[in-house]
Amino acid sequence: MDSFADRAHRALLEQIRRGIEDRTRRAALYAGTEVGCELAERVYASLPAGQSLLEKAKRIKREAIDQLQGNLERFIEAARSAGIEVHLVPDPATAVNLVIRLVREANARCIAKTKSMTTEEIELRAHLEREGFDVVETDLGERIIQLADQRPSHLVAPAIHMTVQEVTDLFSRELGRRLPPDPEQITSAARESLREEFLRADVGITGANFAIADSGAIVLVTNEGNARLVTALPRMTIAVFGVEKIVGNTADVFTLMQALIMSGAGRRMTSYVSMIKGGSRLAQNDQMQKQHYVILDNGRMQMREDPDFREALYCVRCGACNDICPTFRILGGHVFGHIYTGPMAVPWTAYTTSFDIAGRFSELCISCGLCRKACPEDIDLPLLIAKVKERYAERHGRRLINRFLVRYETFIRIASASSPLSNFVLRRRIIRQLLERLVEIDSRRPFPEFTRRTFTRWFESHTSVGSRKVAYFVDTFADMCDPEIGKSVIQILEANDCEVVLPRQKGSGMPAFLYGDMKATVKAARFNVHHLVEAVRKGCEIVSSEPTATYCLRELYPRLLQSGDAAVVAQHSHDFFEYLLNLQVKGEMKMSFKRNVIEPAIYYPPCHTRSAYEESPTLRLLRSAGLDLETVRYNTCCGIAGTFGFKKGAEGYDVSMAIGETLFDRMKAMQRSVVITESSVCKMQIEHGTSLRVIHPAIVLWQLYQKSG
């Protein structure tokens, strides 16, 4: 890694260290983001047509970006017919200068502003203030950070990182009197003082959540009602928004706004949605309000032309990716972001500001995939982020530790082949300290046990008979660390009339993806697809007992390879328990088990299971087999993220343990002594953080079979 990137990396590590230590800040951030996730989950669960709404929302944005050129022209024409002045600007400087000119020409002094990430992108307020204008942020969250002289730390909740006491102090200072730390009273005081600002504003500046090509109208979504006052009272309004906000028609907007509101605010509807076209008659003097639109490009059209990044334009700024992201939960948008925050900020910063800045904080993404699950537009953020990581690495090189971990499989093979000696050696304190010093693997992170008696070796002398043909993708851990998993899988399948084959295969390659090494990921993908597709052609369905591997087979490989073979493999790949569940539903699975032979346990769904299924097939199947399983109230990653949690200190281990803390506490409070989870790495993390026993569900199910005869 070159010195530029190295310095940036060290600065990030320092931010991470401080962030992890700041427990007050962490508590505020965690509470806010967790509530955001839970509200969104609840509102979608309460809406039977939620899925079809999201399907529509995806289609609409894709079409809108496809037709952007035509829609832009129609929008400008419609807006101009409505008497609105429309300005297209290529970059932030032009946008800022234009707004300054408009505000000067209007003889304005006081400006009231709504929350708008586009105005943050061009740093409008700072420039206006420098020119001597009095700018007041009216969104309460934005007002708070304006008073604190900070940037927003979240896409939709700008002050989510602040405590009630901090907000109290800010407003007390601003209003010149001691307020009690009571949100009700602070809001009341803010309402009064901001009401004055609304009434004296000469100009109102807003963004736009959406813009409608048919009519030239803009759409503003709020809960507070500030957008209404900012647009109703002043004699001039200026709406600044990105060109990608334009969609075709009102019906489209009605769908998108619901997706935005449910994912972003966790409610069915926000208190207010305003659709504004043309300046209406002003209350103060019977004249028509003057309206301007400032439509910003700033890299968006370029993003549209880049097939790797185009889908970032589907973003509706709901902030759901911020709420669910495990590293964002701990560190917040001031660390995981630049102006935009969280996962979406990686591609957005890359194109609107700089690839280097985006690349620097992109390493905070641990590829758990949950952001994609939370995204109402199903943007493949993990892939976009990996591509930014890749380009950044091409420019500045890659850290030694990451290059080492990309080749994880080689080292595991060596450890396996040289076991049990390797296990003995790797448990020695001095060896772990040496490894930490030389390759930056944290000495506190226990290694799994390696075995020479690999699953592959066992399978070589194993014969399989049955009428259903199944190919098993065993992946690295089950092969070389815990072959009981694979043996259980095979025996269960054979008890259900399956004949199992083990095609030639390598590890899934996920760690390479995590570090943005697309070449290595593609290499693993090609190898596995090549051998697996042969098995499919011979009539096999593919099963995998490692959720991350299943994710690779079904999602990542086809996206990376874009080949017919990869598509075939994806179509025929199943999570092991999903495969069994399909048999069970058809009544073809051996399901008579003795009750109560397995003790009550906690089931923990790995990230890649959660992003693939609404309800985990493992949980469904084991419950229908009579197991008493409880789930934890927890909706983000356990923190280990594959090899990430092995890296030294702030590089990985400390972050992973900070993320996992909440999970560990809640699991320990559940008073059960066993945890069941499919992921090999989640198992390591939970064992390390809770000292509870963690077992793979395949092993549990095989025990059930054996105990039931």
Added chain:
Amino acid sequence: MKSAGDSSGETERFREHVLAAGTRFLAVSDLESIKSYLARLVEETQSKLVVCDKRVSKVISPAAPSIPFHIVTQTSVSRSEFLRLLKIADIGISLADLAVADTGTLVFATDDETDRLVTALPRIHVAIVSANRLVRSLDEAGGFVGRSLAENRAIVISLISASSRTSDIGDIVIVGVHGPKELHILLLDASFSMEA
């Protein structure tokens, strides 16, 4: 505008969503019942000043002298005086164009900011909507909104689903930020026409 057959199911759904949002709801039959509701509300909240939007003004105006509290209509004072009173009014009464059963949403369309401010400035917003303006879904409301936006005049459409709120301070939901703290919806029987 709609068939009588499915209205009671929709009315019930509308009412449920409205109440779930913390909004007050009452089905009323005529102008008298609106006036008595207002009288009770004024007393409960110790309000001194009530303002009306244009359409409500037209209906209320003739009755205004007989109402015991100070009610200002847009026909009774000059425009600038009305704005002055708007800024200090306790209650704003407006007539909605549409109501959406699925979400408890009211739709207002206007080309006059004074009317919009009646629904935005006072602490309490009383919205009257006729039962024959109730539609089932947001998509249907979208049709009305699309047609309104296509009209050849400046226009502002407001979708109001609850009173003003925020959770920006410590994730605690506080009601009544920049908009009204209280929203009251009076669903007016279809047989009574507000179009005076």
